[in-house]
Amino acid sequence: MQILLNGERVTTDASTLDELCARLGFGEAKVATAVNGSFVAAGARERTALSEADEVEIVAPRQGG
Structure with a gap:
């Protein structure tokens, strides 16, 4: 299936x-x-089904400033 992940298909x-x-x-x-x-909280990720054309964001914390 195709999804949009962090703005990229x-x-x-x-x-x-x-x-x-x-x-x-x-x-x-x-x-x-x-x-x-x-x-989506970490504990809910395994219950969160993905579907065609979903828009998914995954953001890792960054250090510095």
């Missing part, structure tokens, strides 16, 4: 947000996630 076969994060190397990382503009 990508193809994935991940069925949940948790699975997508793991495949992208964020499995155990502290990241903020949202699907279609709604925040």
Whole structure:
């Protein structure tokens, strides 16, 4: 399926947000996630199904200033 990930169209076969994060190397990382503009807490990612054309944001914290 095709989704929009951080503003870029990508193809994935991940069925949940948790699975997508793991495949992208964020499995155990502290990241903020949202699907279609709604925040998704870490504990809810494995219950958050992905669908064609979903807009997903994955944001990792940055240090510095």
